[in-house]
Amino acid sequence: MTSSSSIRQAREALGKRLREIRKDSGLTARELAARAGWHESKCSRIENGRTGPSDDDLRVWTLHCGTEGQTADLIATARNIDGAYVEWRRMERSGLRRAQESVLPLWERTRHFRAYSSWLIPGPLQTRAYIEALLRAIRDRRALPDDLEEAVQVRVDKQRILHEGPGRFAVILEESALRHQIGGPATMAGQLGHLLSLATLPNVSLGVIPLNADRTALWPVEDFWIFDEAQVNVELVAAFLTVTQPHEISMYAHTFAGLAELAVYGAPARNLITAAIDSFG
The missing domain is CATH 3.30.870.10 (Endonuclease Chain A)
Incomplete structure (x- = not known):
């Protein structure tokens, strides 16, 4: 496995986890983007692993999904991915x-x-x-x-x-x-x-x-x-x-x-x- 494919898989896994959090909250991707003040395509890019979320993105995500208790763990996961390569x-x-x-x-x-x-x-x-x-x-x-x-x-x-x-x-x-x-x-x-x-x-x-x-x-x-x-x-x-x-x-x-x-x-x-x-x- 190449370094780029390994990191891509890790980002996709994080995106899948964020999608599950959003769905469990009852929000659509469009509704979450509107509440966060993002372009409506941003949620899709993050959930599909095409864009790595920043710390602030994850704080906003968990805030609007009512899962702020997971914020620290999600930030640590994202930072590990960014630091891998x-x-x-x-x-x-x-x-x-x-x-x-x-x-x-x-x-x-x-x-x-x-x-x-x-x-x-x-x-x-x-x-x-x-x-x-x-x-x-x-x-x-x-x-x-x-x-x-x-x-x-x-x-x-x-x-x-x-x-x-x-x-x-x-x-x-x-x-x-x-x-x-x-x-x-x-x-x-x-x-x-x-x-x-x-x-x-x-x-x-x-x-x-x-x-x-x-x-x-x-x-x-x-x-x-x-x-x-x-x-x-x-x-x-x-x-x-x-x-x-x-x-x-x-x-x-x-x-x-x-x-x-x-x-x-x-x-x-x-x-x-x-x-x-x-x-x-």
Whole structure:
């Protein structure tokens, strides 16, 4: 499911709920629009998910339908939909540091982390040199304000959650993530050596899917993080996607389990990492 279709379905579900509230109140869409001072087509657009209601729209809706006790819940639902798909240019308009800091509360309250990546080493497992090369490239590509050093430090500091927190980390990498060069051969060799060290931590499970694995049943998918059973984050080309609907989280959890079955662990995984280190000279 694409991000746009997921958000559309959520808006349609909210619209259906609002239609039921209106009908239970005995009002027609035209009567509600007249009482609210709206164009008569506005109710239809909201109920069919074509227009997202504002906070004031929802307050007016529940006021005239006599369901003001539902206002807060409806506003929270609508805000979650609006926050599900956030463009990078909006998140990073003041620089990369803010984008790094914005996820800290989520990371601090999560106890079970699951990550899948096909092209890079995930953030908590990155070295400072790898982080700097990665964020510098993002800064330059997106022409962002230069707060590189501050952003790097925020990401480095966040790694205390891996070393000091109570969380468990299950990480699945495609072997290709070990081979994609970020920051040059020396940076990659250091990064992969660091990965070998982290794989020995008792709270870290590291699996690598070999390039020659049979992918008939499950091929590589978009990179994603699962935070407990509460949320999934996906980094897209243009935006940052947050998934909170239980059935979608379940789909990602099921996919992660399938990918985990394809991975190798322990000595076989270390052999793949060591081979990648050797390839960088």
